[in-house]
Amino acid sequence: MGQSVKTEIYAEKAVLVGLVTGQQNEQKATxxxxxxxxxxxxxxxxxQKIFMQKLEYPNPNTxxxxxxxxxxxxxxxxQEESENxxxxxxxxxxxxxxxxxxxxxxxxxKILDRTSLILDIFAKRAQTAHAKTQVELAQYKYxxxxxxxxxxxxxxxxxxxxxRGPGETQIETDRRIILNKIALLKEELxxxxxxKVIQRKNRGxxxxxxxxxxxxxxxxxxxxxxxxxDVFAENKLFATLDTTVRKVTIENLPFLLTDTVGFxxxxxxxxxxxxxxxxxxxxxxxxxxxxxxxxxxxxxxxIAVVEKTLQELNTENKPTILVFNKIDAFSYTPKEEDDLxxxxxxxxxxxxxxNTWMSKLNENCIFISAHERSNIDEFKSLLYQKVKEIHITRxxxxxxxxxxxxxxxxxxx
Numbered sequence: 348m349g350q351s352v353k354t355e356i357y358a359e360k361a362v363l364v365g366l367v368t369g370q371q372n373e374q375k376a377t378x379x380x381x382x383x384x385x386x387x388x389x390x391x392x393x394x395q396k397i398f399m400q401k402l403e404y405p406n407p408n409t410x411x412x413x414x415x416x417x418x419x420x421x422x423x424x425x426q427e428e429s430e431n432x433x434x435x436x437x438x439x440x441x442x443x444x445x446x447x448x449x450x451x452x453x454x455x456x457k458i459l460d461r462t463s464l465i466l467d468i469f470a471k472r473a474q475t476a477h478a479k480t481q482v483e484l485a486q487y488k489y490x491x492x493x494x495x496x497x498x499x500x501x502x503x504x505x506x507x508x509x510x511r512g513p514g515e516t517q518i519e520t521d522r523r524i525i526l527n528k529i530a531l532l533k534e535e536l537x538x539x540x541x542x543k544v545i546q547r548k549n550r551g552x553x554x555x556x557x558x559x560x561x562x563x564x565x566x567x568x569x570x571x572x573x574x575x576x577d578v579f580a581e582n583k584l585f586a587t588l589d590t591t592v593r594k595v596t597i598e599n600l601p602f603l604l605t606d607t608v609g610f611x612x613x614x615x616x617x618x619x620x621x622x623x624x625x626x627x628x629x630x631x632x633x634x635x636x637x638x639x640x641x642x643x644x645x646x647x648x649x650i651a652v653v654e655k656t657l658q659e660l661n662t663e664n665k666p667t668i669l670v671f672n673k674i675d676a677f678s679y680t681p682k683e684e685d686d687l688x689x690x691x692x693x694x695x696x697x698x699x700x701x702n703t704w705m706s707k708l709n710e711n712c713i714f715i716s717a718h719e720r721s722n723i724d725e726f727k728s729l730l731y732q733k734v735k736e737i738h739i740t741r742x743x744x745x746x747x748x749x750x751x752x753x754x755x756x757x758x759x760x
Contacts, residue, residue: 359434360426361392362419364411366440367401376439378645379612383439383461385563390468395433396422409453410438410446420454435459441615444493462489462615469618477539484532485618487525494521543627553594554602554737556730557632559657561649562609564640565672568717570606573597573727590628597731600738605632610656612648619659630660633737635667636730641700641714642676668711668733669704670726675716 365380367373376399384394400415409416423433435457442450442460451458459467466486473479558566574593591606605628619626629635637653639646650669657663677697697714705712713729715722 359392360395361387362433362436363394363397364438365399366405367399369403379439383437386464387437390464409449410442416453437464461613465615480532480535487529491525552741554734555632556602556634556636557605557607557629558636558638559607559629559653560638561653562611564638565717566606566638569638572717572723574604597727600731600735602734610653612652626660629662634733635665636670637667638670638672640673641671642673669708671714672717674714674721675719
């Protein structure tokens with residue numbers, strides 16, 4: 348369940364709940380629930396138990412079936428009696444207000460879905476006023492349709508007598524307050540976005556390179572290597588929220604390098620909308636460096652998620668270098684000589700993967716380890732060539748200068 352982290356640092360023990368459905372087979376459901384466990388660890392919870400159920404589609408009232416909900420309830424009670432109290436239950440899909448209300452009523456415990464968990468992580472990670480405003484807007488959008496559930500919870504705590512009328516009035520009051528707050532935050536973001544546009548224009552006509560990729564693939568580590576800066580990087584999801592732009596010079600060629608927020612499966616739509624200005628850095632980039640964690644068992648699915656997001660941003664046709672990172676952590680199990688079954692992801696060697704991807708993408712693909720600094724010089728050389736190609740089309744008169752430099756100058760490390 349995610350990466351190993353010392354459990355004593357966690358404040359809350361969590362139960363995780365996922366579904367195997369007609370749209371999501373067992374393998375996919377397992378991958379998603381493991382990712383939910385890593386999200387829980389990132390948020391500061393300890394994933395203690397996983398409950399999975401096969402259903403054709405989620406139960407509209409309680410997400411899982413009544414029998415499974417009773418099983419979860421019995422486990423929570425059992426843990427409470429053994430003084431190993433569970434603090435929250437996490438569901439691997441966005442729950443409707445009705446589902447949230449019914450589940451909370453049945454389990455009498457804090458319930459979070461995947462969306463609210465991601466929002467919580469984003470709120471914790473946001474550092475700048477810009478990022479905090481983006482997260483706050485997404486939180487209010489998520490909160491708005493769930494006000495009724497919050498007030499029924501309050502009524503239950505306070506006995507409910509005499510609360511229904513004022514409660515309904517309070518819901519409408521809160522709804523207006525939140526709608527006004529959303530409107531104000533949108534205006535605030537518009538103002539910030541205008542400033543960002545001016546900042547981008549003030550950078551002149553330098554070539555812009557954007558690091559993109561799934562969350563936790565090593566973009567920030569690579570950023571630090573190339574720019575010799577100190578961008579925050581750690582082995583947790585969404586370590587980077589705020590867009591970081593650095594001027595980088597390889598050999599004689601300066602360009603702007605941007606580190607962007609990582610993508611993830613089932614990323615809440617409101618969060619994507621709120622982080623539009625961050626993603627504008629991707630839209631306005633001249634070259635994309637798509638970083639992939641080659642050691643991840645489902646790296647191909649992660650590539651597909653990123654490519655789908657880039658399509659939604661209308662940036663899929665931009666020049667792109669595919670960088671397979673973390674080759675130092677790659678492992679596989681070789682097939683036995685007499686094993687005639689087809690090869691799977693688990694028993695394909697790194698050399699075979701290199702041949703497959705590099706033959707498919709020609710010079711737009713490279714394998715590195717940012718952590719171990721393996722193949723970094725080759726990566727810098729490839730990046731230099733790609734940036735130079737774009738630079739020459741923008742400033743053709745520099746072509747002759749570059750030719751002379753390439754032939755005579757020593758490489759600047």
